[in-house]
Amino acid sequence: MDHFAAEKGRDDIFSLNTALLSTKELSIGYHPRGRFALVLAKGLNLAIQPGEMVCLVGPNGVGKSTLLRTLTRLQQPLSGEISLEGRPLKAYSDRQLANIVSVVLTVPVQTGAMRVEELVGLGRFPFTGMFSGLKPQDHQAIVEALKLVGALPLMGHFVYELSDGERQRILIARALAQEPRLLILDEPTAFLDVPGRVSVMSLLVGLAHEHGKGVLTSTHDLDLALRIADRVWLMGQEGSIVEGAPEDLVISGRFGLAFDRPNVRFDETSGDFRLNEQASGSVILRAEGLAWIWTKRALNRAGFNVQEAGSSQDALVTAVGQGKQTRWRLEKAGIITEHESIYSLLMALNDNNLTAGEEQYSEQFAREKDDRHDKNEHGHSD
């Protein structure tokens, strides 16, 4: 592992010359017979360095899969050049290419009664060729690949017994058994739950940063891509790709441009997407820690602008206590109510006709709590 890290450091210095994969004026798309070519993107000048995690993002249907298929030579480019380690991609034999690049595709894999190590062992095909069986070094590579993805305990299981996340790990292990220098994945997190997505993506980052592999993955998980990628290739509707560090793309407003819809807006401050709703009013929120974060989210969701200070006409929400004991005090139009859950807080916020009975009860309830509230006052900083 150490020498990988050393190599990576060296590559950073010479990164301009040692691009693992680079394209020059690449056009991708389809060339139906007897018709004009359908160009999905053109003029692409892209590069991946060793040890770099690149996320390819973009709305559905802009040609992410087509680009990946073109870069792995499953599809011919319409024009332009692709070089792999300084040589034209088309100059490689199938076997040579398989020794440098390996892939994880979106096509579902029907394996029947295949065991985990057998599936991973298929990745040794470039080494065994047509005739020979698995040699000791192949076995070692299989075990090594399973270790890298943290799936060694799955050895001996049938692939159909695995969960979606486990199967995705095994498919990545199969790609790693090919001992590639460049790993290309097409939406490896598509069918996974959120923890599964995070763990697959951080696995990929580890492969790039700790093992010096170039990793190119397409994904729909924008917030994950923004957090994790060294570089983002942002593919837009107009058939071009903007690339850069994720933060660069956010600051320059490219992200918003690529993904904004009439009802959806990319929030540059939080790095996620918001439903575009008319604000139903402003709320001043006093809380801290988790209570602050989640109360703010809830208020945003309900369509309120959240402020830390504001005019006296705005409703005031104060969160008190921690964890299960958290209580929310709402002061709205002179009426004070206390709530045990965010749900009830939102109900009250949206309810414009508090009854007299509730009002009285609430005020009394609030007075009882006032003492304790004072003790906590110093904590309500932001």
Added chain:
Amino acid sequence: MDDSTPLPARKTWPALLGLAGLLVLVFCASLLLGSARIPVVQILRILTGQPAANQNWTYIILNFRLVRSLTALLAGAALAWAGLQMQTLFRNPLADPFILGINSGASFGVALVVLGSGLAGASFLAGLGVLGDLSLAVAASLGAALALGIIMLVGRRVRSNTTLLILGLMFGYATSALVSLLIYFSAPERIQAYTLWSYGSFSGVTWSQMRVMLPVILLGLLVLLALPNVLNVLLLGEDYAKTMGLNANRARVFILLSASLLAGTVTAFCGPIGFLGVAVPHLARNLLHTADHKVLIPAVGLMGAIAAVLADIFAQLPGAQFVLPINVVTSLFGAPFVLWIILRQRKGGTTFSV
């Protein structure tokens, strides 16, 4: 780091050995059973080249039962191998040579030779010498190869198994229409010869025909024996296989070559025998619970041979004076058996994907 972690080894040879033993048993039974009662000792004497008590027995064993059982064995194995390759290539559990039109192609080839030669007036088949056998095998193999060639040519554009299956069916309809056309204009005795061939039978093969059938099947097997790694990689689909350095076009050509040699030859000499090609690979996957072609190729061959020899025994219907068409037996007795195997399996659904 523990680099010596061993991969769990799975012993498959006991199962294969058991299958081989079963094949020997079934093969012996097929020699023993028949309309004439011949004692076991006499059969052993005949087989080892010693004079038997009855000269007729020697003739029956050597020129009827032995060649018939050997034909069944070879045909069963060959059809099962062809089916296995088709199922893996198309990644479709329903694929078999018949569904994709390979047998229809072979039928058409044979119909052309049997019926067409009558039309042309040249009756070179009348003597049924080696030349006639060869032309029959060549016609069937060419017909089969033509069928698969067309399927692949079109199939490379459509990229969908379902579409390909429909294409195979359409090709089957088209060839049977052509065969019907040939029949319509043919003399009755030639029609009868063709109809008999189309019922499927292992008993029509003579030793001189075996001299053609055996080498061609061995050739098909030889090609197949070079392919287990390729077939394994193809289980992940053609795209994955390509990114692992497989020349998919060349692999496809070899698989088609092997399958059309195997299925085409059997169809030429024994008629269009269905069922075995699609059922035996599933049976093998299910019983051995594996997807590895290094295991599946021997297992499928053995099981196909066992199934065909068994079917032949049933077709002779010991004690009866008539022989059932082999197609009737394989489907009538085989289908319920395969159903029982599937339903018995806990995870049947998953292993029946290719």
